[in-house]
Amino acid sequence: MIDTLKNSFARLRRSSFFAGFVLFIIALILNAALQGPASFFSIKSINTLFAKNAAFILVAIGQSLLLIAGTMDVSCGIQLALVNVVTIMTHQVWGIPFGLSCLLGIGAAVLASIAVWVCCSVFRLPALLASYAMTYVIRGVNVMIMSVPQGKVPREWYMAYDSQLFGLIPVSFFAVLGVLLICRFARKTPFGSHIYAVGGNPRNAFAAGISPVKVQLKAFLLKGVIVGIAGLCLTLMIAAGNPLQAEDYGIRSLSACILGGLGFGGWGSVASAVFGSGFFVLIQNSVYYFFSLLVRMIPGFSVSSYWQNFVSDVIIFLGLLMTIVTAKGRQEVLREGIVRQFKRIDYRKKPEGLDGKEAASHE
């Protein structure tokens, strides 16, 4: 029993998302302490946390797929706004059922993803720059569709989004769970290993008969669907349309993934994205409670929300620095391990009849 526990802890330690997991746990404890455990673990508080942040977590999951495949998309933040405006406007202008509008919204996200794929994988433009440029293209499209914030979501839809299933589990949680199950399924298909191969070493993947461009297309399509779902979560949460929102989700999801332990290309897993984005969310939440605690304790103390953002962003930056330290440490451990193995083999060879010196000189 203790042995299996030890083993699973050792596996966890070795896993790529370990740094993200530790950060997540720290943020969780910090948040619970600042907010008070009773309040933090209440159904209402967890529901709000999920409802508000499901979109961000989903975007990070989508981004992680691209990072594994060796590419990225900074424009997926503004793609949320695209989903938002397409869903609201098709429902409002054409009068089609809201469910159909939601599907159109997802379709729009998939189209935007394909456009980014064409730039990054087919034309081979640097992914960071190309997708950053796409941010402005999509922004233009958004404003063309909806010039000013407007529109609303049918009441029963956003009420349903804000409710809890069995009075316990928030509906938004199911959106995240569903997407994670899709990713889990995809990981078990050949695509699940091809995506790592393409991200890890495109040349060798090509030599193994895999087409990097096609694999990246699949990753972009999957990411499009996930961003579509995230856009719907956002729409149902704010229950209105705004063409210029969530733009920073793109770059933030990227840093959440890196925080969680994903590398650029072929390293890490979707779990990294979940823990990384969880850390992001909880730190922002903790900082909010920290400042309200200050306000309560020090009479006359008041700061603008900019200060809160500043503090939480500094913490996130420190978190990013920490991942560099842990990654370096892991490399060192890896190197030491290899050296040790080498020495062991040299040592083992010596007693076997051959004179040690000659065996060593031959190797």
Add this chain to the structure above:
Amino acid sequence: MFELRGVDKRFDAVVALNNASLNVKPGEVHALLGSNGSGKSTMIKILAGLVNPNAGEILIDGSPVEIRNGYDSRKLGIATAFQDLSLIPTMSVRDNILLGNEPKNALGLVDQRASDEIISRLLERFQIDCDPDDYVQTLMPSTQTMLEVAKAVALKPRLLLLDEVTAALHYDEIQVLFSVMRELKEEGIAMVYVTHRMNEVFEVCDRTTIMRSGESVITGPMDDFSLDDIVYYMTGQRPDKSKKDVVHSHSDGGREIVLDVKNLSIFPKVHDISLRAHKGEIVGIGGLQGQGQPELIRAILGAIRYEEGEIIYDGEPSTFKLPSKAVKNGMGFISGERNREAVFPARTVLENILAGKVAKGKTFAYMPAKANRSFAQSAVDKYNIVIGSLNHPASSLSGGNQQKLVVARWIAMQPKLLLLDDPTRGVDIHSRLEIHEILKECANDGMTILISSSESEELLSLCDVIYVFYEGCVSAQLTGENKTPEKLVAAMMGMSEDHEIVSTMEAKA
């Protein structure tokens, strides 16, 4: 029956293959032999679909086929184990072996049970001791090489190409590999085996094709060849065994020792290297590719760290942590990898020549434009570099002239010790001779030169003393009348006195 007929391949001016041919029968192990740059690897790459030939045809069972990429090659039943490995280090052993060849179940998922079975059977067959879920990057180089072969065999090919796979393997692993190869032979699989280890060739191969400068010189059953014959066909000369090459320490009493490397080891390639360079001497480093030559040179320069040993430069132990320190202390470094390590292609000829001077001077020192131009112009004139204008980008020059540009950059600095890593790679014969002349002249003026080269002729014509590297150790030190092509080639294959003893002992064990 697999056949290559009249295959030509040129990379710009360099002819890699010239009317080469090869035919391999089912159920035989065919040795493809030749010295560095004779075109063996190009031949393998053509069959693997990584290189497309300029001319010639590929026939399988008598009918011509086309191999445009790796996928075509796989479909025709060809599997390749590459020398530089095609594994993906950040993926698990399981995923690597099954990559592109995953067994699927009805749902389109990877069939776990089937793949577990394939993996465990394969690991057992090759006696690889590792967890299928280990990342490949955590395995030892020799285990990785075994996996590379296992991965190729897992494809159940009709033709298996093994490109210098034993270079990184240990003795017992080689024996496992050979027994698998014998089994595959029974199954009627054709194999092409590239190696530099001659004792292995006689152990497993049935027939051989020997290549020299891109041409296939001779093909025949292995039994028809002796070791001397093979060296003869590879070099065009008979080895002379009467004279023994003695590893003697160079005792030039009066001359000052500029560089003294003692028992250097650099993980993982270099094990125990000692060499010495005197003032005004040209010291050559020979050997097959990947025996630790670039690592040694970069360790002297301070670009990479070394584990054990000592480097004494100019009478003092060198502790350079960065190349910039080494350059300030009078070292120069010329790399054969022009684009990666030497030339700034988009910058002007002038700036390229000044790069060395800039590196040595103070960061904010004022550099008068006129002095710069005359400095550069004199270098261009002195070394006969053909340029349009000093202001043209370096990329407008031919390869040979670009290399001369780099040579000029460093020689104009008058370094005490000049390190060259395969400086004439891909350089035309005329520029090469010019570079040789420049180097000889500098050595006469008292510069110490350490040059690594993959070309035997270059080392033989240029160097006072040649250290030959084999598997991270010095296998021979050739001076004076010992500097013959045959001795050099033999030492490069590890066939010096010591190593013959080792191989025979191992054969008995």
